[in-house]
Amino acid sequence: MQYRMLGKTGLTVSEVSFGGIPIIRLSVGEAVSVLHRAFDRGINFYDTANAYRDSEHKMGRAFRDRRDRVILATKTGRRDGAGALEHLENSLRMLETDYIDLYQLHQVAQEKDWEAAAAPGGALEVVRKAQAEGKVRHIGVTSHSLPMAIKLVRTGLFATVQFPFNFIEDAAKDELFPTALERGMGILAMKPFAGGVLDNASLVFKFLRQYPDAIPIPGFDSPQAVDEIVGLYAGPNSVGADDLALMDRYRAELGQRFCRRCEYCLPCPNGVAITGAMGYRVTVARLSPKGAVGFSGRFMDTVANCTQCGLCATRCPYELDIPAILKQHYDLYETHRALD
Ligand code: SF4
Ligand code: SF4
Structure with a gap:
């Protein structure tokens, strides 16, 4: 396993890291086995969220005896200060720790989300106070909206940005990633499998390895899945004409039914989520x-x-x-x- 600096955070993270959604469907014992296999294979960065049901609890259980050797990231979707504080305190309990390495504002996609989070007494103020108290080491943000993600990066308020990135959702490489890198920010690539619609792990990581500044955080649901993906990082990467043609075929097939979660379609006048x-x-x-x-x-x-x-x-x-x-x-x- 190779390691990379996550922007200017001073955190050195594994070149492929761990996303915390799929362990939701596992028992605590199974999830701990998967997390320990990832740890044993050199993965040291683990991303979860208050919204991922018992994912934080499972990570807390897996890493309570090795907290100093893992980097834990989690998130709050609350925009108000009281709600964000409640989430933060709950995350500390669930993760069985007294600090969170990276605390992220989750899915800031709409202008109104950002206005609420950045307002006096809002989520950002509370998280910055927690940072001053040592409960949070770095503050990041996640979004599915490209214009909003670029705007958030330009505020200079965040150490990292997390955005979907895979070979059918690759717009981030054009402006978002260079803008973040210019500012010394870390980049986390969520949804390397496009949320589960891509089924060719080899192709997925051939694409992603071309962008080593963006750390992918695939979800894992078995020790075998950990071995498979970590194995794809062995040796040099090469993307051939056949690979590019296959990526194009996926794009053509999925393009008309794949939702990028950008939220441009909102709001619905009838309240449909x-x-x-x-x-x-x-x-x-x-x-x-x-x-x-x-x-x-x-x-x-x-x-x-x-x-x-x-x-x-x-x-x-x-x-x-x-x-x-x-x-x-x-x-x-x-x-x-x-x-x-
Ligand atoms: S339906 Fe379209 S506009 Fe709405 S979130 Fe999905 S991709 Fe974006
Ligand atoms: S009512 Fe249905 S079709 Fe109309 S905006 Fe809402 S979700 Fe879309």
């Missing part, structure tokens, strides 16, 4: 039907209010047929709900 509901199939693939009903029910229930007006589709830069996809996902959700 479009982005959460558009990701339902991916959530099923990651968590199982039962898990997806529990995780996405709050989004999927809002789809019942969809009148198929089509307004959202006129705003989607990827020209997705959002009403049709929402209907398909809702039908699937109803089938899964009936399984309970």
